[in-house]
Amino acid sequence: MPTAPHPQNTDELFKALQENDARPYGRTRTVTAEELVDAAEQFEEPVVLVHALLELQEAYTYGSEPRKSPVVFARLLTLFDEQPDLFDERLRHMLFWRFKWVAHALRQLPEIPLASLRQWLTEMRDRYERADLDLQPYYGQAYQLAAHVGEDTDLAYELWAGRTRTRLSDCEACEICQRARYHLRAGDDERALRAWEPVLAGKESCQEEPARSASYALLPLLRTGRTDRARELHLAGYRACRRNPSMSEEVGRHLEFCALTGNEARGLELLAENRNLFDEVDSPLDLIGFLTGVEVLLQRVEHLGHGELPAAGYAGRTWTVAGLRAEVRGRAENLAARFDARNGTTAQSDGRTARLDRAPLLETLELTLRTRGLDDVAPAAQVAAPAAGTAAAVPDPLPELILRARDLDRQGHPNAQACWARLRTLVAAGDYTHPDDPAVGPLGQLRADLLAEEASRAGEKDEFADCAARHEEAAALYEEAGEPGHAALCRGSALFAAARIPTQDGDGAEAKAAALTAAHASLVRLHEETPGLAPYQEARLLRLRATVLGLRLQTSRNDEHIAPVLAEVDLLHTFATRHDIGTQISGALLLRSSTYALSGDLPAAVTEIDALLDRLKAHGPAWHLPRTLGLRGRLHFGLRDAQTAYDNLTEALQQAADWPADAISTARLHGDLAEACMHLRRPDEALPHLTRSAELDLRRGSRTEAFCTYSNAAQLTLDLGRIEDCIALLDSLLAEPDVTAGEVDDRLVAQLRLTRARALQAGEDPKAATAEFVALAAESAGWDDDPGSHAMIAAETAVLLGESGEFDRAREAADQALAAHARAPRYQQLSNCLRELARLQAQQQGPDGLADALALLADAGRIADEARAAEYESRGRSLDTALAYEHGRVNAFAGEYEDALAALEKALALLGEPGQGDDHADEWAECIRLAGAVEGLYLERPAPALTRLDAAITRLTALGHTAETKPLTSLAARLRDEE
Structure with a gap:
């Protein structure tokens, strides 16, 4: 199927060639180039065919199809020999430049005999001499062949590097890379890095540089202790080569870098992002480099005991790390052997062995803001081992383990989770035999225990329907086992969970409060109708009753709901004190403090929380300290005492570290501490707390909350100027399976993409930024419930299109923004967009762009009139002042200086003269x-x-x-x- 309309004349063909040249390298560009060569052959002007063949060879070269590039060049060379007048100075230069492309392509193919490679270099030398061209480019290709074969490298290097560069030499950046790699092969890291500095610093660049040099410089930077620089180059360099078949070897080196720095999980993530390279790389030599990097990574993961983890590999089957490693090793060894047979050396196999034998250079290096280990990417079904320091809480004898789990559960002790996790594994085993012990009870009772614990974990994840169902199932099993008290507790918990299940269309506060009121009444009846409750069971029911009313107060914010909560709290506190149930005494005091906070009496809330802290430090339970300190921090934050809040939250995290990581949730503590850091103007310190909070939420299944927090972290990263960190974080999030499957809220994903687009713009990648903005503008056009967001996105898109000189498309985007603004005004954003677009058009087009620029400013004037009528106050200078100033600039760019001066006079009058301390x-x-x-x-x-x-x-x-x-x-x- 053709990818573009068939050109009807040479003008259309040249336009099509120009359009194809703007496309990224890959199958679409290559197929189009092939079609355009076919089209060019229909015309009688052979120079058109020359241009089409040059475009096709470029597509093959940078699309990683080395087998086809020499064939196209042979046609070009024939045309040159037969009709040299077709080639003007520019075309002739391109032809002789591409002798190097053919030499490179032939090296990539093991089926091409070494004699043929040398014969081609002889042809290149002869052609250059006949054309009276300097031979430095020839010696450059001779050196690269020597380096590939692994023989006579030093002599070949001296013959090349000692010669003066010419117009046909490889670009400065590429030659620097070759020189640096020569020193690298000699084992001189420092000299290689000194040679690389102009490229790595951005002073010299080309289409593939500095990305190529960065990939080779990563390990020498680590070996010489420059870890921060290595991290920077990994983030920027990887982004420049990911998913690109012509830079597959560079991708492999980034995978190797991850494997050697304790970032195996990130390596697997990047491997998944580049799985297309397994099938799209047509260059055998590049493929060796990619597969060897993949093998280094997989070898490391398997060595760490994770060979059964899933891995992204060749299409058509599901791979584990171990299975893919074996497949990759076989293919790479075969390719290396073919090259060695062709070259008569063992250079390629030796190079692979050297890479595979490298030991890790660092135990750990934080590469991204989303630091994860292999345990974090393991399938969710795997039960995590108990945290350090908790092994003693899991007895070996089964009866003792069951009794210990129940005792810890009665206390609300965090170590109960490790016991339940162990029991769940044992019971699920096919050979499980339940103890015949009256103290343990029947198997049904243990199954009810496990169901109740699973229900509680579902409730912590806000999975209320699942929570309620499991509690009801557990209650039935408890009844059968003769445990009515436990059954009542489960039914009470089910009532509480059911009252929190959101309806499909979302409940209002009044409906939610009514559901909680009904749940409380049912809990009271359940309590009254269940005789023979043990004190700890009765205390739990009382805690449920108070908690339901506390949640009702939080939902309704109705002052009439305060007293009932405090009354229930008093009942709980009195009962727990009478029976000396420390966990519930603490719970009652915590609820009382929270109630005062919800009612707006923060000083009373602090008094209560201080009393609770004194009690916990004196009598325990110690595991309540993190939550209590967290609440105290939030209370002081409400009192605008950010420093005390910071101190409390920091201590809370320190206390939480003494307990199993999964037993005490710290996600909110990290999030609150990040907020305190921001108020204390410590954004760099806030950032890791934000990302930690998000990752913890992600692990416990609160994915929407996690993505929201990560979105805030990405924006903060961008605000801090850490552009590559921001892009890497967002790339990782957008690659999450539920995001790619469309299971995450589309607006939340759009926000992540919007931040990424802004980061790309800030990182001076306007092409990628514009593409993302255009896509987002098209998608957001359908957000009928949120036209304001579409207005904002379309406005930013218009400015980016204007910066790239596409003013027709920019005007279309601006019109979309104006239409959305009419439904949901965004005065300042639209004014900024229109004024900036007008400036860009006048600046780039001069007098020719004045009429369109003034039309944009007229639209901005109408926005200013609307804002004034709506009594809108802009941030900073007024919209009228900004508009007058922009009239001045636009007219100045267009050469209308009198109009420009008049507009600036108006702007000055609107601004007024500055005064003392004037901003x-x-x-x-x-x-x-x-x-x-x-x-x-x-x-x-x-x-x-x-x-x-x-x-x-x-x-x-x-x-x-x-x-x-x-x-x-x-x-x-x-x-x-x-x-």
Whole structure:
């Protein structure tokens, strides 16, 4: 199937070639290039065919199809020999440049004999000599062949590196990479890194650089102790080569880097992102590099005992790490053997062995903000082992284990979870035999225990329907086992969970409060109708009753609901004190403090929480300290005492570290501590707490909450200028299986993508940023319930399109934004968009763009009128002032200097002169500067311009705004020099 309309004439063909040249390398570009060669052959102008063949060879070369590139070049060479006049200076240069492409392609193919490679180099040398061209490019290819074969490398290097560069030499960045790799092969890391510095610092670059150099520099940077630099290059370099068949070897080196720095989990994530390379890389030599990197990673994962983890591999079957490693090893060894047989050396096999024999260079290196280990990517069905320090809580004898689990559960002790996890594994085994012990009870009772514990964990994940169902099932089993007290507790918990199940269309606060009121009444009846409860069971029912009313108060915020909560809390506290049930005494005091907080009496809440902390430190239970300190931190945060909140939350996390990680949830503690850090102006310290909070929520199944927190973390990362960290974090999140499967809320995913697009823009990747913005603008156009977000996205898209000079598409996006703004006003964002777009068009097109720029400013004027009528107050300068200033700039760019000066005069009048401590002094000074430049330089009226500038300098100096005077003083000096 053709990918584009068939060109009807040469003009259409050249346009199609130009459009194809803008496409990314890959099958679409290559297939289109093949079709355009077929089309070019139909025309009588052979020069058209030359251009089409050049485009096709480029597509094959950078699309990793080395077998086809020499064939196309042979046709070009024939055309050159037969009709040299077809080739002007530019085409001739391109032809001789591409001798190197063919040499490179032939090296990639083990079926091409070594004699043929040498013969091609001889052909290249002869052609260059006949054309009176310097031979440095020939010697460069001769060195690369020597390095590939592994013989006579030093001599070949000297013959190449000692020669002066020519117009046909590889670009400076590529040659630097070759020199550095020569020193790397010699074992001189420091010299290699010194050679690489201009490329790695961004001073020299090309299409594949610095990404290629970065991949080779990673390990020498680690070996020389430059870990931070290695981390930076990994993030930026990987993004530049991921999923790209022509840079598959570089991807393999990034996988190897992950394996050697304790980032095996990230390596598996990147492998999944690049699974297309298993089938799309047509270059055998590149494939060796990729597969060897994959094997290094898989070998490391298997060595760490995770050979059964799933791994992304060849299409058509499901792979484990161990299975894929065996497959990859066989294919890579075969390829290396074929190259060694062709070359008559063992260079390729030796290179593989050296990489596979490398020991890890670092035990751990934090590469991304989302640090995960192999345990985190293991299937969820695997039960985590008990945390360090808790093994003693899991007895070996089965009867003792069951009794211990129940005793710990009665206390609410965190170590109960480890006992239940062990019991769940034992009971699920096919050979399980239940103890015949009256103290243990029947198997049905143990199954009820396990169901009740599973129900509680479901409730912690807000899976209320599942929680209620499991509690009901457990209650029935308890009844059968003769445990009515336990049955009542499960039914009470089921009532509580059922009242919290959201309806499909969402409940209002009033309906939710009514459901909780009904649940409380049912709990009271259940309590009253269940005789013979043990004290700890009765205390739990009382705790449920108080908790239901506390949640009702939190939902309704109705002052009439305060007293009932406190009354239930008093009942619980009195009962627990009478029976000395420490866990429930603590729970009652915690509920009382929370109730005071919900009622708005923060000082009373703090008094209660302080009393509870004193009690916990004196009498326990110690595992309540993290939660209590967390609440105390939030209370002080409400009292605007961020430092005390920070101290409490930090102590809470320290206390939580003493207990099993899965037993005490710390996700909220990390989130609250991040907020405290932000208020204390410590954003760098806040960031790891945000990401930790998100990852903990993700692990416990609260995925929406986790993605929201991660979204905030990504935005903070972007605000901190850590662009590559931001992009890497978002790439990881967007690759999550439920995200790619469309199971996560589309607006939340759009927010992640929007932040990523902004990061790409900030990272000076406008092409990728624009593509993402355009896609988001198209998707958000269908958000009928949220036109304001579409207006914002379309406005940002318009500006990006304008920056790339696509003003027709930019105008279309701006019109979309205006239409959405009419439904949900976004005054400042739309004004900013239209003004910026007008500036860009006038700046890039000059007088030719003035009419369109003024039309945009007219739209911005209507936005300002609407905002004024709506009494909207903009942030910073007024929309009218900003519009007048932009009229000045636009007219200046278009050469309409009188109109520009009049607009700037209006802007100055709207701004007003600055005063002492005025926050718009910089804007006023910039407006003065531009007016002075227009008047003095372009209208050639230096005298009034100098009068304006001198007066402004005097005023700003008197007000202490000395920094703002510098550009004015510089302009005034220039005007005086030109008088």
